[in-house]
Amino acid sequence: MNNNLIKLLSISQYYCFILSLFFIITSSKSTNPLSHNYSDALTKSLLYFEAQRSGHLPHNQRVTWRHHSGLTDGLEQGVDLIGGYYDAGDHVKFGLPMAFTVTMLSWSIIEYREYIARARELDHALEAIKWGTDYFIKAHTSPNVLWVEVGDGYTDHYCWQRPEDMTTSRQAYKVDENSPGSDVAGETAAAMAAASVVFRKINPRYSRLLLHHAQQLFEFADKYRGKYDENIEVVKNYYTSVSGYKDELLWAAMWLYKATENHRYLSYVIDNANEFGGTGWSITEFSWDVKYAGIQVLASQLLYEEKHLKHKNILEQYRSKAEYYICSCLRKNNGTKNNVVFTPGGLIFIRQWNNMQYASSGSFLTMVYSDLLHKSNRKMLKCHMEDVTPQELLQFSKHQVDYILGSNPLNMSYLVGFGPKFPTRVHHRGASIVSYRENNGFIGCTEGYDNWYASSDPNPNVVVGALVGGPNHNDEFADKRGNYMQTEACTYNIAPLVGIFAKLSYLENTIFHQSY
Ligand SMILES: *[C@@H]1O[C@H](CO)[C@@H](O)[C@H](O)[C@H]1NC(C)=O
Ligand SMILES: *[C@@H]1O[C@H](CO)[C@@H](O)[C@H](O)[C@H]1NC(C)=O
Numbered sequence: 155m156n157n158n159l160i161k162l163l164s165i166s167q168y169y170c171f172i173l174s175l176f177f178i179i180t181s182s183k184s185t186n187p188l189s190h191n192y193s194d195a196l197t198k199s200l201l202y203f204e205a206q207r208s209g210h211l212p213h214n215q216r217v218t219w220r221h222h223s224g225l226t227d228g229l230e231q232g233v234d235l236i237g238g239y240y241d242a243g244d245h246v247k248f249g250l251p252m253a254f255t256v257t258m259l260s261w262s263i264i265e266y267r268e269y270i271a272r273a274r275e276l277d278h279a280l281e282a283i284k285w286g287t288d289y290f291i292k293a294h295t296s297p298n299v300l301w302v303e304v305g306d307g308y309t310d311h312y313c314w315q316r317p318e319d320m321t322t323s324r325q326a327y328k329v330d331e332n333s334p335g336s337d338v339a340g341e342t343a344a345a346m347a348a349a350s351v352v353f354r355k356i357n358p359r360y361s362r363l364l365l366h367h368a369q370q371l372f373e374f375a376d377k378y379r380g381k382y383d384e385n386i387e388v389v390k391n392y393y394t395s396v397s398g399y400k401d402e403l404l405w406a407a408m409w410l411y412k413a414t415e416n417h418r419y420l421s422y423v424i425d426n427a428n429e430f431g432g433t434g435w436s437i438t439e440f441s442w443d444v445k446y447a448g449i450q451v452l453a454s455q456l457l458y459e460e461k462h463l464k465h466k467n468i469l470e471q472y473r474s475k476a477e478y479y480i481c482s483c484l485r486k487n488n489g490t491k492n493n494v495v496f497t498p499g500g501l502i503f504i505r506q507w508n509n510m511q512y513a514s515s516g517s518f519l520t521m522v523y524s525d526l527l528h529k530s531n532r533k534m535l536k537c538h539m540e541d542v543t544p545q546e547l548l549q550f551s552k553h554q555v556d557y558i559l560g561s562n563p564l565n566m567s568y569l570v571g572f573g574p575k576f577p578t579r580v581h582h583r584g585a586s587i588v589s590y591r592e593n594n595g596f597i598g599c600t601e602g603y604d605n606w607y608a609s610s611d612p613n614p615n616v617v618v619g620a621l622v623g624g625p626n627h628n629d630e631f632a633d634k635r636g637n638y639m640q641t642e643a644c645t646y647n648i649a650p651l652v653g654i655f656a657k658l659s660y661l662e663n664t665i666f667h668q669s670y
Contacts, residue, residue, distance in 0.1 A: 171496070181207040186639035189552075190559040190573070192659035193273050198571055199648045200275055202619030203282040207644055208247060208317065209237035209289075219589035219615040223317035223633075224324065227304045231326045235304050238289030240572075242644040243582040245317050246309045249293070249302030250382070250393050251646050254442040255342040256286035257409070258518070258649035260348035260447060261448075265522055266653030267352075269660040279353065279652060287349045287364055290342055297370045298378065299524070302338045306388035314583055314602030318590040322597055327386045331374075335382025337395040339375035340402030343368045347409035365413055372406045375399070393442070400430035401445040408452045423453065424468045433471035438482040438494050439504055440515040442646050450476035451519050451526075458530050477535060480523050483516050484550060486537030499563045499629040500553060507639040510558065510568055510624035511647045518650035524548040555654060558621065563629045570643065571618030578612035579635040581642035585617040586635060607635055621647040 204217040208224040224245070228235030239255065241248045263270060263279050269278050293301040299391040309323045329335030346368035353361040383394040395402075403425055411419035427433040432449055435580060453472030456462045462469060478487065483502065485493040494516070495503045504512040525549035527535055534541040553561075560567040560575065569571040570580055580586070587606045597605075613635075621644035623630040631640055 156645070174665045179266050188569060189658075189662055190556060190561075192559075192655045192662055193570055195326060195559060195569055196270070196273055196652065196655035196659060197278075198273050198569065198619035199621075199652055200278040200282055200412075200619065202283065202570075202617065202621075202643070202648055203239070203645070205617050206241075207237075207285060208245070217618070219591060220584060221318045221590040221594075222303070223320060227324050228301065228326045230324070231301075231328075233301060233326065234292055235289075235301055235326050237285070237292065238304075239286060239645050240317060242305070242581070243585075243642045245315075245320055245322070245583065245636065246307055246310050246392070247289075247303065248339055248389070248393050250338045250389075250395065251442040251644065253290065253338065253345040255645040255649045256283055256290070256345035257341065257348050258515070258646060259283050259407075259652060260345065261346045262518065262650055262653030263352050264348065265525070266443050266657045269656035270653060273656050273659055275656065280356070281350050282652075284360075286498060287346060290346055291367060294342070294367050294371060299328055299330045300335070300339050300371065300374070301326050301328045302335060302342075302382060303389060307392040308388065312600035314586050314587075315597060315599055315605045316587050316590055316602070318584075318594075319597050327388065329380075329382050329385060331378050334375075334378035334380035335385060336375040336379050337402045338382045339371050340399060340406040343371035343375060343406040344402065344409040346371065347406065347413040350413045351409075351626035361506055364402040368406075368410060368413065372403075372410055375406060376403060390484075390667075395443060397444045397446075400426075401432075401435075401449065403529070404430050404432045404449050406593070407444040408449055412452070420462075420465070423449075424465050427472065433468065433475060433575050435474055436492075438477045438479060438492075439512060440479065440519055441511060443515060447476065447479040447519060450479065451522055454523070455526055458526065471610045476523070479538070480520055480535060480547065481537035481539075481542070483520055484542055484546070485535060486539040488538040492538075495627070497625065497627055497629045499557065499625075500626065501557045501562065501629070502554060503627050506626060508623040508642065508644060508647070509626075509670055510621055511644065512617060513554045513558060513624070514621060514647055514649075514651050517551045520547045520554075521551040521654055524551065530647035544547050549656065551630055552658060555651065555658060558624075558651075564625070566625075566631060568622050568624045568631075569648075570620040570622065571616045577622050577633045577641055578616075579610075579624060579641060580613055580620060581635050581638040582613065582620070584616050585613045585615040589604075590615050609635075617643065619648065619650070623647075636655065 238247045252597045254632040304326045346364040351365040383389050406420045407422040435446045450472045454476045457469045481487045502513040502516045523546040559571045567576040622643045623640045
């Protein structure tokens with residue numbers, strides 16, 4: 155059978171699977187809308203990456219309130235670091251979360267590529283990855299040197315300026331043999347390896363280039379071990395790698411194995427499973443810092459291929475931890491401590507500051523696990539409290555997404571620019587100040603605070619597709635620019651949802667349309 159036929163078959167099998175979900179959903183009663191325009195959400199989420207672009211903007215730039223910026227990044231250090239993404243509402247280019255964003259965008263596309271293509275958004279999704287990977291190529295200036303930050307949180311946050319006017323320090327920071335950073339180098343290797351899979355057929359030359367960088371970066375990360383925040387002081391208080399670098403080393407090896415099928419990488423994942431915590435850590439969080447649940451889900455996928463059965467024992471240990479995570483999201487583990495906390499409205503709640511990242515990463519992993527269960531012969535996930543079906547996992551994932559898009563007590567979409575009600579005072583320097591295209595007069599460091607930050611007016615520019623930090627533990631949300639814990643968006647918040655939106659859109663158009 156050729157691949158297309160297999161795809162078609164799996165889609166038709168999927169149809170049956172979804173039909174049962176359809177009955178679950180239409181039989182539930184709720185005052186909130188049961189579904190949303192996911193294809194609109196998909197389109198918007200990809201626009202957000204254009205709003206976050208640093209560097210020289212191309213002619214086909216669709217977010218037109220932005221302009222070129224950061225054109226001297228790296229100049230002081232004699233390296234071209236123009237490009238990449240601003241992390242959030244500020245203008246620091248933080249390597250660790252930027253790489254995680256690209257890894258998750260890539261993973262999202264690897265899983266749900268056909269749905270993204272059907273929605274005619276594949277080119278935009280590939281561009282979003284490439285804007286990141288082009289930058290990583292520049293930043294990886296020699297085998298054991300990776301530039302991992304431009305600007306710093308302390309001086310950047312002192313000013314409230316558009317990126318086009320930036321007067322803050324653009325000092326660049328690197329990791330190398332003497333000041334290693336296995337976490338950031340490992341994550342960048344993972345991002346480039348995952349992206350190489352995405353580009354394999356469509357741009358083989360670029361894919362090989364990414365793989366070459368990924369392999370070198372992994373060697374560097376593994377050979378010169380250390381936490382990057384111990385060498386780069388300015389990243390402390392912003393993106394300290396609290397979980398250390400062992401998760402990134404396993405994660406990078408796993409992605410390199412997926413990209414190369416070279417057994418050396420699989421052996422690394424198997425041999426270090428215990429020592430690096432891969433089969434030891436039971437955890438209810440998956441984030442830019444803590445990758446274990448993602449590694450465990452990837453390892454679970456390997457179990458379903460015949461050729462990996464010689465590693466059955468270790469892979470099953472990984473899978474049992476993956477299932478701990480998935481069951482914790484469904485609140486089906488024994489004991490409250492082993493389960494995720496939810497807001498009364500039903501959103502995953504991990505912590506006060508930028509909580510939405512956990513809802514989106516949780517929604518992603520449960521959807522991927524639902525697909526995996528569905529494909530395998532195991533039609534049930536055995537949690538401590540009870541068995542869970544793939545349909546229930548899919549429904550859980552959809553509920554998180556629906557909450558995000560407006561099915562919540564405030565009827566607020568936390569995806570900016572989506573639906574009738576969304577945050578209008580997003581903590582975002584560029585969006586909150588008049589567009590550079592409308593007024594290119596210089597706006598100084600503190601002038602922005604006086605004239606724009608303090609204003610109670612909505613932002614003049616809508617940062618469409620940004621996923622903000624979201625509500626507190628009680629579903630409450632204050633749409634204020636100073637409320638950065640809730641109104642700031644980060645690039646990694648939305649990355650995992652790109653594929654999920656595409657898949658829900660497909661399901662919506664094929665099945666759910668009957669419920670309108
Ligand atoms: C969804 O949104 C798109 C715009 O992005 C629009 O063209 C389409 O008609 C919408 N679909 C529905 C079912 O409302
Ligand atoms: C949210 O929408 C529902 C259904 O339309 C409505 O009953 C409810 O009052 C709304 N809540 C808020 C806070 O706007």
